[in-house]
Amino acid sequence: MDKLAVDITVPLRSYTLELGLTLDSATVAIVGPSGAGKSTVLRAIAGLVRPSAGTIALGEDVWFSKERKIDRPPEERSVGYVFQEYALFPHMSVRRNVSYGGAERVDELLERLHIDGLAHAKPGALSGGERQRVALARALARDPRVLLLDEPLSALDAHTKASVRGELRELLGELRLPSLLVTHDFEDAAVLAQLVGVIVDGRLVQVDTPQALVAAPASPFVASLTGANLLEGNARAQGDLVEIVLDDGTTLYSTAKGTGRVGVVVYPWEITLSQEAPADSALNHVQGAITSLVTVDNRVRVQVGSLTAETSKESAERLHLREGGRAVASFKATATRLLPLS
Amino acid sequence: MRKVLFPLSLLLAAGVTGAFLLLPLVAIFTRVPFSTLLDQLGSGVVTDALIVSLKTTAIAQAAIILFGTPTAYLLATRRFPGHALAVTLVELPLVLPPAVAGIGLLAAFGRVGLLGSTLTFFGVQIPFTQTAVVLAVAFVASPLYVRQAIASFETVDQNLVDASRTLGAGPARTFWRIALPLASGGLAAGAALAFARGLGEFGATIMFAGSFRGVTQTLPLAIYAEFENEFDVALAIGGLLVVVSAALLVLLKIGLGWTSSRSTSPFLFARTRSS
Numbered sequence: 218m219d220k221l222a223v224d225i226t227v228p229l230r231s232y233t234l235e236l237g238l239t240l241d242s243a244t245v246a247i248v249g250p251s252g253a254g255k256s257t258v259l260r261a262i263a264g265l266v267r268p269s270a271g272t273i274a275l276g277e278d279v280w281f282s283k284e285r286k287i288d289r290p291p292e293e294r295s296v297g298y299v300f301q302e303y304a305l306f307p308h309m310s311v312r313r314n315v316s317y318g319g320a321e322r323v324d325e326l327l328e329r330l331h332i333d334g335l336a337h338a339k340p341g342a343l344s345g346g347e348r349q350r351v352a353l354a355r356a357l358a359r360d361p362r363v364l365l366l367d368e369p370l371s372a373l374d375a376h377t378k379a380s381v382r383g384e385l386r387e388l389l390g391e392l393r394l395p396s397l398l399v400t401h402d403f404e405d406a407a408v409l410a411q412l413v414g415v416i417v418d419g420r421l422v423q424v425d426t427p428q429a430l431v432a433a434p435a436s437p438f439v440a441s442l443t444g445a446n447l448l449e450g451n452a453r454a455q456g457d458l459v460e461i462v463l464d465d466g467t468t469l470y471s472t473a474k475g476t477g478r479v480g481v482v483v484y485p486w487e488i489t490l491s492q493e494a495p496a497d498s499a500l501n502h503v504q505g506a507i508t509s510l511v512t513v514d515n516r517v518r519v520q521v522g523s524l525t526a527e528t529s530k531e532s533a534e535r536l537h538l539r540e541g542g543r544a545v546a547s548f549k550a551t552a553t554r555l556l557p558l559s
Numbered sequence: 560m561r562k563v564l565f566p567l568s569l570l571l572a573a574g575v576t577g578a579f580l581l582l583p584l585v586a587i588f589t590r591v592p593f594s595t596l597l598d599q600l601g602s603g604v605v606t607d608a609l610i611v612s613l614k615t616t617a618i619a620q621a622a623i624i625l626f627g628t629p630t631a632y633l634l635a636t637r638r639f640p641g642h643a644l645a646v647t648l649v650e651l652p653l654v655l656p657p658a659v660a661g662i663g664l665l666a667a668f669g670r671v672g673l674l675g676s677t678l679t680f681f682g683v684q685i686p687f688t689q690t691a692v693v694l695a696v697a698f699v700a701s702p703l704y705v706r707q708a709i710a711s712f713e714t715v716d717q718n719l720v721d722a723s724r725t726l727g728a729g730p731a732r733t734f735w736r737i738a739l740p741l742a743s744g745g746l747a748a749g750a751a752l753a754f755a756r757g758l759g760e761f762g763a764t765i766m767f768a769g770s771f772r773g774v775t776q777t778l779p780l781a782i783y784a785e786f787e788n789e790f791d792v793a794l795a796i797g798g799l800l801v802v803v804s805a806a807l808l809v810l811l812k813i814g815l816g817w818t819s820s821r822s823t824s825p826f827l828f829a830r831t832r833s834s
Contacts, residue, residue: 292727298725317726317728318727355726356726358726359727
């Protein structure tokens with residue numbers, strides 16, 4: 218698997234996009250507010266926007282180099298591009314849309330994305346989720362060596378989004394292609410990507426795993442963007458509640474509905490910290506080592522095991538929280554949300 | 560009383576407009592019995608003019624589409640210094656008086672014209688030939704097609720063009736498979752407009768090509784020649800052109816789709832994007 222190495226400068230209207238990034242067979246998400254230059258990154262890699270300086274190369278294959286005066290046109294860069302509104306060709310059937318990029322794998326892709334029944338439908342007759350799958354199949358038909366996804370979930374309604382997100386995560390895992398996705402939604406990024414880069418005004422301010430971004434945001438902006446903890450585990454019904462066994466063996470309870478592979482979402486400010494498990498109404502008590510303490514304004518983000526909690530500076534001092542010490546993180550079953558991951 | 564005054568005046572104005580527009584058309588078909596009109600269509604003058612008209616307009620139309628489509632695509636998709644000027648240039652014949660077009664064509668292709676000596680050297684004579692009719696028609700009718708084509712290509716979603724490129728299609732394949740099919744409705748409408756305009760061409764043709772029966776005498780020129788000669792023949796040709804023009808208008812509306820209110824009046828000038 219070739220690595221995609223990107224190091225580019227693109228002047229935009231109100232700021233300059235400057236970005237360096239290396240991608241291997243994992244999914245990297247770029248998260249940022251709208252207008253932060255996210256889509257421009259993808260467009261530059263695909264050859265739809267010309268950087269003013271830098272290089273873009275896939276392995277030994279140089280796609281763009283200002284210095285060496287190389288600028289390969291989009292059709293000569295092996296990318297699969299999923300556009301924000303999917304950009305399906307309205308005058309072609311699903312089948313012809315998919316075969317536009319390459320005819321050999323059409324049947325396999327239609328089947329794999331469960332759209333073989335829609336082969337003769339026109340894009341106008343499809344639902345949002347179906348369009349997304351057609352767009353994916355079309356992007357993959359070319360057998361690309363890099364996959365680029367521009368806000369792949371933003372055109373979907375909330376109900377469709379959760380299931381489509383699970384499918385997409387599964388697909389990205391199977392493909393094992395260098396994949397770059399941009400989104401304004403940290404939750405989407407955390408579910409879909411192994412690494413998340415936060416972009417503000419054309420610059421990557423922090424690149425890390427989703428868990429690390431939640432635990433140790435480099436700036437208040439990253440802190441407000443990342444928001445929630447996302448813990449993965451297996452869920453099953455347990456009486457009125459749902460019991461989730463996390464990958465590290467911890468058991469949590471949720472009032473939300475879900476079975477199978479799920480992500481448990483809990484916000485840092487829903488978590489209270491204490492030295493010993495309190496006898497309160499919270500069902501979830503997780504004891505662990507404090508691995509980091511980060512002060513953001515007047516709050517402190519504390520990582521206990523795999524959870525990030527947020528507390529006031531005063532409380533952190535009163536509880537003598539320090540790195541290497543231990544603490545109990547408590548939160549109510551009602552404070553959790555469950556995201557299906559498959 | 561006041562309440563009805565406004566709608567009443569609207570109705571009155573519409574009535575006057577409708578009657579004024581309809582009256583000449585009605586007159587053509589009522590002045591002489593319909594059967595007489597049909598008989599006159601069989602006369603030599605009419606068939607000669609019909610053949611000249613169809614042949615020259617068809618050739619001019621082919622040339623307009625062949626050269627106008629790539630020109631329009633270029634102007635719709637590329638921005639370069641002088642772009643607005645170029646768009647204005649292709650639209651100019653639209654507002655130019657046909658007599659000016661005629662004298663201009665003579666000044667360019669005439670024996671003493673700009674290219675006259677070159678053409679004479681090669682033994683080519685253009686004025687007062689069927690070629691001159693084709694040139695006059697193409698000159699006058701082309702803006703109607705080109706500006707409609709520019710507008711149609713501009714409305715093709717840029718994301719679709721980008722998607723085509725990322726799927727491995729070069730600019731040429733993208734043009735044939737994406738831009739052209741998606742603009743085709745508008746292109747057909749523009750072609751219908753240009754065809755109708757070409758069929759009715761009079762001023763530039765009579766100056767540049769003259770009115771020789773069977774060679775350069777098109778249907779409108781035949782009306783002009785016959786209206787002193789045999790008024791019934793002139794009327795018959797008029798009736799024929801009314802029918803053909805109405806049919807073209809219907810085709811045009813189908814091409815643009817019935818729904819939008821601008822369907823009968825496409826932009827007079829192609830838009831020039833500011834961004």
